[in-house]
Amino acid sequence: MVDKSRQYSISQLAKEFDVTPRAIRHYEQIGLIAPQRVGQNRIYNAADRIRLKLIVRGKRLGLSLEQSREIINMYEHGANNAAQLETLIDAIRLQRERLQAQLEELNSMLGDLDQAEAESLEALAHSDRAKAG
């Protein structure tokens, strides 16, 4: 388990998540992360690290930084009244529906690729027989 009080430099996080420091600074510029400063150096804590994790994960999913921002906001709701909570839940449901739709696209795409592969394998089998014959 990652120590809750741990601190990280920009290059440490960059290495861990395989992104450039420049990218991390960019996320900060657009307000996705807000690390502490010691002098003018950035110091990242566990929460910052989680945010970055969500961002890179979103990237692997093809999400835009704005979409990742929404997801991050869901994690850091801290909503303290019912209205806020319901708004939050709606947002989560919406995002989940988007992802579900994406998941279905993905599955149908995988199905198509399976079929294409099967056809190729069949063609390959035929060509093998032709060679053998």
Add this chain to the structure above:
Amino acid sequence: MVDKSRQYSISQLAKEFDVTPRAIRHYEQIGLIAPQRVGQNRIYNAADRIRLKLIVRGKRLGLSLEQSREIINMYEHGANNAAQLETLIDAIRLQRERLQAQLEELNSMLGDLDQAEAESLEALAHSDRAKAG
């Protein structure tokens, strides 16, 4: 079933797949589609339509046009020797692995959202009790 010999205008396809004519022309510029011409007008056939379908599907998945190009090539293999076929199969497997990885990311993301939602619902329940109490 869509008539194999059907023809479509650019705006017909644009409407069907909810993209702009400009976008379709762009796909042509980068060599993803190559419709016939009647005079200077573009006429799309069933195969062109399928290609467009693959492209928009890829877009919903967050694929780049170059990645979609690869997938399209898989469908239109026409590989006629064993070496080509094996190369094709490798390409398909690679793409499938990419998509599989994406699918796993997606599932873990959905899991997180479920959890976030559950926590929100719980908080909401507490606030309800507070109101009721």
Add this chain to the structure above:
DNA sequence: CGCCAAGTTGACGTTAGCGTTAACGAAAGG
């Protein structure tokens, strides 16, 4: 004939998401 709707070809503009210098500061080591 006049005109509109749908099509065409440039060509420049725009947004996202960083990459890439440039120019500099501060700590660590030989």
Add this chain to the structure above:
DNA sequence: CCTTTCGTTAACGCTAACGTCAACTTGGCG
């Protein structure tokens, strides 16, 4: 003291994927 090794800001550059004109043609239609 000099040189790496991180770090910093500022600013311009770049690719992808179109959007957005402009300027024009073409086929009906009243």
